[in-house]
Amino acid sequence: MSLSQYIFCLMVLPALFAHAEAHLELLDDIDEEADSGLNTELHSGLSEVANQENINLVIIEAISSNGGIEDSLDKAAIIPVPPPALNQLSIPQEMRDLLSDGISLDLYLKNIDDENEELLSFASLILIYEDQHFLIKNISLKADRQVRLSAESLAQLMSAVGQSLDQTGGFDFGSGMRMQIDIETMKAYLQVSQQNFAVKSVSRITYLGDSSAKGLGNIFNYGLNAYASNNNGMSSNSAYLNFNNVTSLGTQHLFISGDLNSNSQSDGKVFNLNELVYERDFAGRRLALGMLNGWSLQSLGNISTLSSERMYGFSYGNVAKSAKYDQSQSLTPITVYLPSSGEVRITRDGKLLSTQRFPLGSHELDASRLPGGIYDVEVEVVVGGKVVSSRRQQINKPYTPNATGNELAWQVWGGAGKKNNSYDYINNVERDGSFEPLYGFSLASQWEMLSWSTSLYRNQNTSVFEASPSVQINEDIRINLQSLYGSDGLLRNMANLNLNIPGGWGNTWIGIERGHEGRNLPMYIANRNTMGASLALANLHPSLGSVSFSFENDLDQKQKYVRADYSHNFDLKYATAYFQVGVNHYMNNDGGYRERDTQYFANVNFSFPMDSDFRIGASTQGRDSTLDLSAATTLDGVINRVGADVSRSFGNSAVSNYGAYANYSGRYAEGSVSFAGSQDARSVSLTNNGGFVIGDGGIVAGKGEAGAGSAAVVVNMPEIGATDLEANINGQRYPLSSGKNLITLPAYDGYSIQVSSTDDAESSYQIQGELMNYNLYPGNIVEINPSVKQMITVFGRLTTEDGKPLSNASVRNHIGETMTNETGNFSIDVDLKHPEVKIESKETGSFDVKIKLGADKSVVWLGDVVWRGQGVTDYSVAPPL
Template sequence: MPEEFRSAFFGVPRLSALWVDGRQLGEVELIVSSDGAVRLQPGMESVEGGPWLAYLTEARRLGSCAQDCPNGLLALEYDIAESRLKLLTRGAEQVGDAAFHALPEQGGHGLLLRNDVSVFAQGQGGLEGRYNLDVTGSLHNWTLLGATQLARGGARDHAWRQTVGQWYAQRELPRHFIRVGKFANGVQGLARTPALSGETVLGLMAGSSDVLVRDSDFPSQVPIQVSGLPGSVAEILRDGVLLHSQALEGGLQALDTKRLPGGIYPVEVRVRKDGEEVSRRQEWVYKPQRWGDPAQRWRYNVFAGQRSESTGSRFHRQLGWSGGGMVNYLLHPKVMLGGGMVRSGSRSEYAATVDAELSQRMRLDGGLFWRDGDKGWHGQLLRTLADNKGSWQLGLEQQWRRSGEARHALTATAYRQLNERNSVTLQAHHDARSGSVGVDLGLNRRQNWLGQEVDLRFSLFDQPSTSGQARRRGVEAALNLHLGESGRQYHASVGSRAKEGRQQAYATAGMSQSWQDGALRNAGLAAEANEQGLGFSGSAGFHHQLADGDAFFSRGANRIWTGSLNLRNAVALGAGKAALGAVEAGNTAMMIVEVESDDPDATLKGGGRWGEQTLRPGVNLLPLTPYQPGRVNFMLAQAEEAQPLSVRPSSAAYHLNRGGVAYQKVKIMRVMTVMGRLLDQSGQPWAGASVVNHAGRTVSDENGLFTLDVHAHTPELGVEREGVKHCSLHFQPEGLGLSEGVVFVGDIGCLVNSVKFEGVNNV
C-alpha cells in the first residue's frame, strides 16, 4: 500500500460487509490496524450475527486463528478492494449437522390463515358454495397445521356441512420429521409411494425429510471425470443443449454435476481449448429424480394411532387402532424399490413397487398389492425414440376381487414429432370388464402466418359412454393465434360431436388477453354456435393487494346460465403485528413490511433469492422461504426523477420456521446531501468519527471531511466516536444555501459529552 494511503486506511472506521462461511450477515464499521488486527466500531448491535459482533469488539488478528477461536473459527481475512471481512469456520466444510439449516433461534413464531371461497351457480340448480380455512403456525420451532371446510350443496342439499380435516404439530429434524395430532396417513418424504388406502388417524408419525438440507443440489452418483489442459473448458450437453460449462485445470479432474438437472440420462462431454475441440465422449448422469441425496439409500415413513372420521364436525371419533409403515430403497441408481404395510382394525394391506431404468431409453414402473382378499398388479412401460423426437407408453392393470370378479385394462399412448412444425399424438385404452375401447388421434402443426405463430390442431375421438350416455364420437379442427409479447391470443374451432345419439356440428371463436400489471391479470371471451343456437362465455383473473381470484360465466345455446367465483387471501399474525394480503398458496413463511414514505407515489421492490415483489406505502405481505436464512433487499422501484429519496433500512435479515412471521418497518425518506468538516477540541481535523442521521451514517476522512444523506424532515446530525455520542447539530437548510439538494454546513466542532447546540461553524 502506498505510504500516503496508510494514514487514511489504518485506524479509521470503515463501513465493511461481514461474511461468515460465505453468507453475508450485514454491514458493520471496522477499524483495521497496521499490525494486521481488526476490531468492531461500537454501536452496531442491529446487525445480524450477535456472537460474532461480541467476538469482534476486541482486536482480532487477521489470518489463521490460533487462540480464542469460538464456534470453530479457522481464519479471518479482510478484502481491502471489496471492504469485506470474511470469517471461515469448520462448519463450512463439515458434512454432519453443518449440512443442514439450523432451526431459527428467534423469529420462528407466527400464524398464517389462508382463506379460500368458491361460489358456483347453474340454472335452477341453486347456489353451491365452499369455504376452506388452512392454518399454518409456528411455536417454538414446531409447525402447527390445520384445515377445516364449510360447504353447501345445490338445490337438493341446502344444508351447510362442516368438515374438520387435519390438525397436527410437526417438528423438522436433520433427515427426519416427527408429527403428532390428527392427520391423514399419507406419505411424506418418500420417492416411491406404495398404493395403500388412506385414512385419518389421531396419533404419531415419523419419517424421512430433506426439508433442512442446506444444499438441495447433489452430485451424480457416478462422477464424470475428464483430463483437461490449463485454460481449457468442458461443456456438458444433453440432446444438443448446453447444460453446464466449467473451466478446467491441467490433469485429471471431476466435473461439477451438482448444477445438472435430476434424472438418469446420457450427456455429451466436450473439452475445448482456444476455441478448438480437444475431445468428445458420451457419459451418463445418475441423479435419481424425487430421491434427494443418493448417498441416503433408505427412506421411511411410519405411523400409529386411532382411526378417526375424515368428515363431520367432530374433531375425533374413535374407530379402532391403525398403524403401518412404508420404506424406499435405492438398490441401484437405476432401480428404486418400495414397500409398505398398513394394519387397520382387522384389515391388513400390503404393497410393493419398483421403478427401474431398463435401458438408455426405456423405463419400467410397476407395483403389487394385497388388500383383504383382493389383489392385483399394474405396470407401465415408457420408451423414448432414438432421435428424441417421440415416445410411446404402455400401461397394464390386472385386479382380482375376492368375489371372483376380475378386471383387466390396457392403455397405450404414442407421440411423434414428424418435423420441426408437425407432430402427431395417439391414445387408446381398453377395459376388458366392460369391453369398451376408446381412441384419440391428434395432428398438430405450428405455422408462421403474417409474422405471427399459429397453432393448428385436427383431432378425431371415439370414447366409451359415461353415466348411461351414448358414445362420444367426433372430429374437430382448431386454430390458436399468438400475438407475441402483446399477451393476446385468438382461437377458433369447428367440429362435430355425438349428442343424444346423433352427430351435431358446432363452431367456436374467442380471444384472451393477459397483463403483467394492474388488478386485472387476464380476461377472455368466447362464443359457440350449434344446432340449438348461440352461446357465449367469459372469464377473468384478478390480483389485488388484499385478495386475488378468478370468475367465470356462460350462457349455453340451451339458454342455461352458469357462473362461478373464486377468492383467495391470507392473514398473517406475528411479531405483534397483523396483515391481510394476497399470497401464493405454497408460501409457508411471511414478512410483514410496513412502508412509510415521504412520497406517496414512490414504490419499493423487495427482492431476494426467492424473487421480487412490489411494495407500496402501507402494510405489505412478503412471501419467504422457511428454514433457509436470507436477506430481503429494499430498492426504489418508482419515484419522481427530480426528488432524491433514500430507503432505510436497505435490507433486512430473516430466518423463519414454517408458519413463522417476521416484521420490518421501511422508510422512504426525502433526503438532501450534507457536506462539512469535523474539528476536534483543539480545532484540528477530526478523522474517524461517525456522523449519524435517520437516513444513514458515514465516517469522516483523514481531513475531517464528511458527506451524508440527511432526512429532509429531520435536519440533524449526531457525532459519535468509540460508541460515545459527542454532540448533535440541528440546522435549517434554507438558511445555509440549499443548492441542487446539497447543503454545506462548514466546520463543526464539539466536545465530549457536550450539550446539543444550534448553528454551524462553531468551534
C-alpha cells in the same frame, strides 16, 4: 508478525548467539576495547561451504574497529557450532514471564510427496514456556482450510496438546507425520503424506438452521368458491369455503385445515375438520401427531388402501423438509489425490467435460455440471502441467433421483383409521365406519439405476405390502412397476414403459394393469391396457408439425378409447398461431350391447403482442356441429385479465352460449368473477383467495397462499411512491407500497432479503439496512423495518442582496456536504421529511435554510438563495412557480 512473535525473536536470538559464542576459539591480538565498532562480512566462497555442510556456522571474514586493529586478523575464521537445543536455551526471567500466556504460530501442511514443496495454511498453535520447556498449549483448525486430515491423523495431531517439543523444536507423531518449529520464520510445519489425508467431500445434504422467528406467529389462508344460477326459472346456489391455519413457535407448529359449505339443495351449513396436526420438522427428522391426512401420515411408499376418512395417529422418520439434498451430484463419489495444487480433467469419449482445480490432498469431484446418466469417464490429475495419475471412473447421476439422495429413507407410522361407510358386496354386509388399527412403515432408496419405495402395513385386519421399483436404463428408457398384495386376496400389478425416440423424434409409452379385489379392503381394481406415441414430423420437413396417438382398452368394462390429433405452430407477421385437428373414438362391446361414438374437432388459437389471444374452434359429433370463438387480453392494474367467449351449435339442437370473466389481484385478495348464459339459463360464479397473519406487529392482511405450510415476511414502509421500492428475496422481486406489506413465502427455506429501489422509480431514496438472512418454518413471521428516506436533489444559487455570487460556501445537512462554485451554484440531496441545510462561509457566517418541498418531484430548482446579512440566521425558501 505479531507482538508476541517479536518478543519471542528478541528472546531466542540472543540466546542462540550466546550458545555460539561459547564454542568460539580465543582470537589472539584482538583488543577488548575494539568491541565498540565490530562489523562482519560474509565471503561468497565461505557461504557455499556453509550451505554444503548444512551445519550451523559462525563466520568471521574481517573484524574492524575504531581502534585500528584490522591488520591483526589476516584471514577469516569458520567455527562450526552444533545445533542448539531449543529447550536448553538460556532465557531471561522477564522473557519467561512474557511467554506465560503463550505465543501464536501458523501451522502449515507440508506434503513429503510434493516435489514443489507447497505449503498450505491449515491451523494455528500456541506455545508456552514452562519449566524450561516449550509446551503446545492449543491447536486450532482454520475454518476455511482447503484440505482435510484423516480422523486418525487429526486425533494424533490433537494429542500433541499439552506435550513438550523435543530438543530440535519438533514433535514426532509416527506414521510419517511430524511437526517442526522454525524459529527464524516463526512458523510451524506439519509434514504429512498421502496416508494422512482424508477426502474433502462435496456436501450432498444441508440442514436448515434454527428458526429466525422466536415469537408466536399465526398464518391463516382461505379460499372461497361460490355460484348462483337460474335454469328455466329454477334457482340454485352454492358456496364452499376452505381454510388452513398454522400456528408456530420457532420450529414447532400446529396445522388446522377444514372447510365450510352450503347450498340451496341441503339444510343448514356443513363444517368439516380435515386436519389437526402438531409437527416438528428439524435437522432432518420429522414428528407429526394428531388427526392426519395422507402427507401427514407418510410420504414414501404408496398406501393405496388408506381410507379417505379420518386417521388419528403419529408419523416419525427421516423424510424431512428441513433437509435439502443436492440431486446434482453423482451417487457414487469420485475421489482424487493431488500431491500438490493442480487440476483434474474429466473426459468422456475423448471430449473434455470439466476441469476442476484443487489444493493438495484428497478431494471429491463436483459432478453438478456433468451430464446426467450412468457412464464412464477418464479422470486425469495434472500437477505442474504434467499428468501424474489417470484412471477410469463411473458417473452415476439418475434422471429421476430419490428425494433423500442415496440414503435409506424411512418412516414409522400408526394409529387408528375410520373405515369407509360402504357396502361389502363380497360378504353382503354393511361396513359400519368404525375405527380400526392402522400401522406400518415405509422405506425408499436408490442404487445405481434402480430406485424403489415400499410400504408394509396393517389396515382393517389385513396385512398389505406395496412396492414401487423404477429402473432408468438410460436417458431414453425408463420402466416403472407397482405391486400391491393383501392378505385378504387383494392384488394389483402395474407396469409402464416410457421410451424417448432418439434424434428428437418424440416419445412412446405402454401401460398394463392387472389384479382383482380382496375380501376386506374396499378398493377398485381395473384391468386395462394403454399405449400412446407422439412424433415430431418436423424432422422430416420444417413445415410439418407433430402427431400424437393414444389407445386405452378397459378389459373389465369392454370399452375402448382412441384419440389422434395433429398440431402445428405458425409464426405470422403480427401474431403466432396454434392449429390443432383431431378425432376421438369410443367403442363399447359390453355383453350384447354395442355402442360407437366418434367426435371430430379443430381449433386455431392466435396470440398477439401485448398478451392478447383469439381462438377459433370447431367440432362435430354425429349430426351436431359446434363453432366456438373466444378472446382474452392482459391488463395492468387490479383487474389483470379479461376475456369473453361465444359458441353456437348447429344440427338437431341449435343452442347459443356466451360467457365472460375477469381476473383480479389486489393487495388483500385475488380471484376471478365470471358470467355464463344461454337462451334459458344464467350463472354467476366467484373465486376469492386471501389471508392474514398475526404476529408481534399485529394483524396484517394479504392475498394468502393456497395450501398450508407457508411463512410470511412483513415489510413496514413509510409513505413512498406506488412503484418506487421493492423487496428482493432470493433474487425474486416483490413490489412494496406504503404501510405494512405482507409477503407469503414457502416454508422450510432460507431467505436473503433486501429492500431497494426499482428500476423505474420516480423518486430517489436513501435506504439503510444490510442484506438480512432468515430461516423460516411453517407459521413463522418476521417483521422488517428498514430506514427509508425519500431524497430530493435541490439545485440553487447562493447570492448577496445585490446579486453577487457567494463562492466556496459550505452547504451541508445530515446526509452530505457540498461547496458553492465560483458562480455560487450548488446541488445537494435533502430528506423530504427534514428539508433543511446549513450554509457557512467566512463572509456570511453560519445560517439555516428551510426548504418547502412536495413529494411529486425528485429534482427541484430553488433559484437564488439570497443572503441578507449577518443579522439573519434562519431562512425559508420555496421553488419558484
